[in-house]
Amino acid sequence: MTQSMYGRIAIAGVGEAAISTTQVRTAQDLAVEAGLAAMADAGVSPREVDGVITASPAGDPHFMFSTLVAEALNIPARVNMAIQAAGASPGMGVLYAARAIAAGDAHTVLVCESDSRGAKFKGDKIQAMRAARPWTDDWEDPFGLTVPGKYALVAQRWMHRFGGRPEDLAAVAVAARQHAMRQPHAPRKDPLTVDKVLGSAMIASPLHALDCCPVADWGGAVLVTTVERARDLRPPVVRLLGAGEGHSPYHLADIDDLPPAATRQSAQAAFGIAGVKPSDIDTAQVFDAFTIAALIAMEDLGFCEPGAGGALFAGGDTALGGSIPTNTTGGMLTWGNAHVIVLPEAVRQVRGDAGINQVAGAELALAHGIGGPMALAVTMILGK
Amino acid sequence: MSDTPIPAKPSPSPGDATAPFWAACAEGRLRLRACTACGARFTPTRAACGCGCTRLEWVEASGRGTVFSYTVVHRAPDPAFRAELPYVIAIVALEDGGRLMSNVIGCAADAVRIGLPVRAVYETVGEGVGVPKFTPA
Numbered sequence: 001m002t003q004s005m006y007g008r009i010a011i012a013g014v015g016e017a018a019i020s021t022t023q024v025r026t027a028q029d030l031a032v033e034a035g036l037a038a039m040a041d042a043g044v045s046p047r048e049v050d051g052v053i054t055a056s057p058a059g060d061p062h063f064m065f066s067t068l069v070a071e072a073l074n075i076p077a078r079v080n081m082a083i084q085a086a087g088a089s090p091g092m093g094v095l096y097a098a099r100a101i102a103a104g105d106a107h108t109v110l111v112c113e114s115d116s117r118g119a120k121f122k123g124d125k126i127q128a129m130r131a132a133r134p135w136t137d138d139w140e141d142p143f144g145l146t147v148p149g150k151y152a153l154v155a156q157r158w159m160h161r162f163g164g165r166p167e168d169l170a171a172v173a174v175a176a177r178q179h180a181m182r183q184p185h186a187p188r189k190d191p192l193t194v195d196k197v198l199g200s201a202m203i204a205s206p207l208h209a210l211d212c213c214p215v216a217d218w219g220g221a222v223l224v225t226t227v228e229r230a231r232d233l234r235p236p237v238v239r240l241l242g243a244g245e246g247h248s249p250y251h252l253a254d255i256d257d258l259p260p261a262a263t264r265q266s267a268q269a270a271f272g273i274a275g276v277k278p279s280d281i282d283t284a285q286v287f288d289a290f291t292i293a294a295l296i297a298m299e300d301l302g303f304c305e306p307g308a309g310g311a312l313f314a315g316g317d318t319a320l321g322g323s324i325p326t327n328t329t330g331g332m333l334t335w336g337n338a339h340v341i342v343l344p345e346a347v348r349q350v351r352g353d354a355g356i357n358q359v360a361g362a363e364l365a366l367a368h369g370i371g372g373p374m375a376l377a378v379t380m381i382l383g384k
Numbered sequence: 385m386s387d388t389p390i391p392a393k394p395s396p397s398p399g400d401a402t403a404p405f406w407a408a409c410a411e412g413r414l415r416l417r418a419c420t421a422c423g424a425r426f427t428p429t430r431a432a433c434g435c436g437c438t439r440l441e442w443v444e445a446s447g448r449g450t451v452f453s454y455t456v457v458h459r460a461p462d463p464a465f466r467a468e469l470p471y472v473i474a475i476v477a478l479e480d481g482g483r484l485m486s487n488v489i490g491c492a493a494d495a496v497r498i499g500l501p502v503r504a505v506y507e508t509v510g511e512g513v514g515v516p517k518f519t520p521a
Contacts, residue, residue: 130461138396138406139429142515143487144457144465145473152455153475160453160498204473205456253475253485254429258453 005102006273009240010230011094011382012108013042014344017219019336021187022119027057030114030219031069034340038110038221042233049223051079051109053097055089055339059117059132069112079106086371087287087339088245089113090220091378094343095243097224107229113340114219125215126203139251148212148290150252150373152204155292157258159206161307166206168310170197172291173210173333175313179320180330182356187214188334211291216336222343238350238382241276241364244269246377255375262377263300263370270366270379271302278302281381282362283349284324285342287370288331297368298326301379320357328357342367346382393464395509402428404442409514412506414447416482425481445480447504448521452477456493472496476518490519 015037017030031054039046052070062068066082079100083089090113097109121128126146158164177192192210200209230237246262246269248255271277278301286301288294295309303324304312312318318326329345332338346367348354354362364383370376398406405428408415416425417440419433425443432438454474460466472488474496488496489505502518509515 124459126459126461127463136394136397138398138402139427140485141394141461142396142509143473143485143517144393144460144462144468144471145485146457146459146461148459149455149457149473152457153453153473156455156498157453202456202458202470204458207455249429251429251485253483254427 004273005098006242007239008227009098009101010225010227011222011238011240011347012225012230012233013038013040013044013223014347015041015221016344017114019217020119024119025116025217027060027065027114027116028062028068028072030116030217031112031221032072034114034219034221035069035073035110035112038112038223042223044108044223044233046073046075049075049108049110050077051097051100051106052077053079053093053109053111054082055093055113056082056084057115059115059120059129061132061134073110075110079109085376087289088369088371088376088378090340090343091367091369091380092245094222094224094240094380095245095378098240098243101224101226108223108225110221110223112219112221116217117215118217118336121215129215139253146204148207149204151290151292152207153252154258154296154374155206158292158296164307164310166198166208167194168314169206169211169291169295170194171310171314172288172294173197175318176288176327176331176333179328179357180334183330186330186334187336188330207290207292213289213332214336216338218336218338218340220338220340220344222347236351236384238347238384240380241383242270242272242274242381244273244379248375250372250375252373259296259300260374262375263297263368263379266377266379267301270381274381276364276381281324281364281366283328283346283359284326284366284368285346286327286368287339287342288327288333289337291333293370293374294327294331296374297370301366301368320359325359328354328359339369342369346380350382350384390467391462391464393509394462396513396515398513401431406513406515409506409516410508410512411514414445414504414516415442416445416478416480417441418443427482427484445478447516449476449478449502449518451488451496451498451500451502452483453498454488454496474518476502484516487517488519489517495520
């Protein structure tokens with residue numbers, strides 16, 4: 001057994017693609033632009049990178065997607081794969097990149113996630129997303145299940161278990177908006193109240209339209225390398241101090257209990273490896289495609305007691321100056337379903353480079369990805 | 385209004401492992417998989433038991449259960465469901481073991497609660513293929 005890779009792996013570059021709400025851009029173009037930005041941020045050229053890991057775009061699917069991206073960027077890859085872990089793909093990508101580097105199979109791996117769902121999907125976005133999916137699931141599709149419906153089933157169970165209310169979910173959207181309102185280019189930045197969330201159209205009870213992220217295009221990338229190599233690149237070095245994965249069954253009906261154990265599993269591993277506890281974390285960036293996902297994630301990550309997630313968001317703990325400033329970009333609820341959004345922001349917070357929503361003195365950041373209605377989870381703890 | 389036909393809902397495409405489940409539903413019966421070693425029961429998404437046993441047998445289930453969770457869907461995934469909006473999707477915990485994703489039909493959407501006792505009713509959707517739905521018991 002080799003020495004643990006944690007503490008020896010760094011994220012040396014971060015980048016995003018520019019998003020257009022009108023122009024249709026391919027998932028490949030978005031991945032390439034984000035990848036170039038991440039490499040430029042680190043100060044490396046494609047020929048100095050030897051691995052590419054991508055997600056598998058669902059709105060604009062393509063066979064061997066990571067190979068396409070490596071080809072377009074002219075990266076001489078020794079490690080190359082596309083991950084299918086839905087919203088957990090970017091975080092899983094970082095873990096597999098770290099493992100490949102620790103094993104000596106690569107030294108610098110570009111991890112990117114992108115998708116084309118915004119301008120490309122005309123009309124009803126829920127139907128467009130379903131139409132883009134090439135398979136039928138025997139156990140869910142005959143009954144008319146939707147993606148918001150899956151999270152709604154988790155939310156209903158959470159409310160039943162803890163006496164939660166739709167207001168608790170709405171508090172997550174309101175908190176995200178407060179971070180968004182400070183940013184001039186945020187796509188959603190008009191003032192938001194709990195009443196406004198509850199007054200928006202019902203999508204799948206208890207989830208209203210404003211409990212759901214916009215369907216959008218995105219591209220984001222991070223460059224993973226050794227701490228040794230990162231010392232020669234852009235300062236400061238941001239290290240991966242601990243990480244973990246969690247896995248539950250694919251079908252919600254087959255998961256032993258809701259919320260699924262995946263986040264508790266990934267959190268336990270990440271905190272154990274990093275040797276820190278939730279109260280040591282200065283900022284959290286968590287998957288929030290739906291309000292309920294971020295709410296439960298904060299509970300299961302240990303930032304509050306189970307059942308207290310709504311109060312955590314409503315009480316200002318997740319705001320700048322609160323006990324755990326969360327989703328300081330405004331999250332997916334602001335920017336659209338860019339699962340990768342948690343990663344560049346966690347890195348920038350640790351660098352002290354997060355702009356107007358910088359958490360003062362942030363030393364430890366947590367990034368948490370969730371995939372497949374909370375069946376998959378990946379937790380990462382980053383620090384200098 | 386128009387006489388545009390409503391498109392068909394997606395229906396199961398049984399594979400070898402699951403065909404007996406859907407065929408039983410077409411005959412108005414619910415079947416589960418049972419482990420021949422430890423007796424655990426589950427829906428046919430599982431091909432092996434957690435105890436390590438891979439010899440599973442089909443057992444008859446009562447089709448009774450309770451609502452484990454539910455949602456009232458107001459935005460459909462596909463035009464085939466639009467006429468039924470809003471409709472109820474529920475995870476039903478079967479009294480004989482295992483859970484199924486399904487619809488609760490035959491009652492007002494706002495009458496559905498977690499814990500509601502339900503029983504299976506069956507819709508035939510193709511040659512030898514039925515799907516289980518649930519209605520208040």
